[in-house]
Amino acid sequence: MNPIDEIKQTRNEARKVHDANADVCFLALASPEGEASVRTLVLRDINENRFSLFINQSSPKWQLLSKGANYQLLLWYPSQQRQFRIGGRSEPIDSEAVRTNWHRRPAGSKYLDYVYKEFAPQSSSLDSREALSVEIERLKSLHKPDDMTPPEEVTGVDLIANDIEMLDLNRDDRIHDRVRFTLSAGAWSSEPLVP
Ligand SMILES: Cc1cc2nc3c(=O)[nH]c(=O)nc-3n(C[C@H](O)[C@H](O)[C@H](O)COP(=O)(O)O)c2cc1C
Missing domain, CATH: 2.30.110.10 (Electron Transport, Fmn-binding Protein; Chain A)
Structure with missing residues (x-):
């Protein structure tokens, strides 16, 4: 078996x-x-x-x-x-296989990968939930999900x-x-x- x-x-x-x-x-x-x-x-x-x-x-x-x-x-x-x-x-x-798949991920997951790169690592402490919301809004104003590319740290x-x-x-x-x-x-x- x-x-x-x-x-x-x-x-x-x-x-x-x-x-x-x-x-x-x-x-x-x-x-x-x-x-x-x-x-x-x-x-x-x-x-x-x-x-x-x-x-x-x-x-x-x-x-x-x-x-x-x-x-x-x-x-x-x-x-x-x-x-x-x-x-x-x-x-x-x-x-390369991971990066190809990344483009199919939901918008929220893509923004989070940008958060990890530009704002704070995954699982790190936040001063407040509000600080994360502000960062997400900043990223949304700069990037449309379909135009985003996977950060190097996506693995x-x-x-x-x-x-x-x-x-x-x-x-x-x-x-x-x-x-x-x-x-x-x-x-x-x-x-x-x-x-
Ligand atoms: C149903 C479900 C699916 C998840 N899938 C993933 C995933 O594919 N990749 C991932 O990094 N975290 C995923 N998570 C979140 C992880 O459980 C975890 O909270 C996060 O990755 C941080 O883990 P770490 O601090 O141990 O690195 C998922 C959580 C749940 C409840």
């Missing part, structure tokens, strides 16, 4: 029934000091064992990922009663899985099905785990 096929199939089924989690994932990171952080992100693409995310280089998560921080990616599809925990290494995505990251754990809750007897998949020399092997 290939866990990537399992994930793709589960995600497709989740999409069909409008599962709110079908297009998102939960990324946990550990800092060098061992401080944990977790956030919801749009899961852009799954290509072979690569899970693609789009992020901004001003963000704390990029600061960690770019230094090779340990991560775990969690997928949970309530409609399918299936959870996947994914581990491995990470790699920046070829920025993506591929999480390249070599360790995937599936938990399937679809058994009537509640003795859940739990399997760990490990990628070695290009082939996935699996072992059952105590659920």
Whole structure:
């Protein structure tokens, strides 16, 4: 069994029934000091064992990922009663692909990427919400969304899985099905785990 096929199939089924989690994932990171952080992100693409995310280089998560921080990616599809925990290494995505996609983003997301570059990094403190509104109005007066170009800091990251754990809750007897998949020399092997 290939866990990537399992994930793709589960995600497709989740999409069909409008599962709110079908297009998102939960990324946990550990800092060098061992401080944990977790956030919801749009899961852009799954290509072979690569899970693609789009992020901004001003963000704390990029600061960690770019230094090779340990991560775990969690997928949970309530409609399918299936959870996947994914581990491995990470790699920046070829920025051209990210820049092409950026043009399709909603106006608000484009203005925020300009905010991160010209006003304050993502996740930094604001003096007031009003200060951000003033900055957004300033940017709107200068740029029409269709004419905007992606700042250099717009980037993506591929999480390249070599360790995937599936938990399937679809058994009537509640003795859940739990399997760990490990990628070695290009082939996935699996072992059952105590659920
Ligand atoms: C449904 C949902 C989707 C999100 N998608 C993204 C995303 O694709 N990229 C992103 O940078 N932040 C996204 N966010 C915001 C992040 O969860 C987070 O608040 C932000 O990226 C700052 O994270 P950081 O301080 O850990 O770097 C999303 C949040 C939600 C609730």
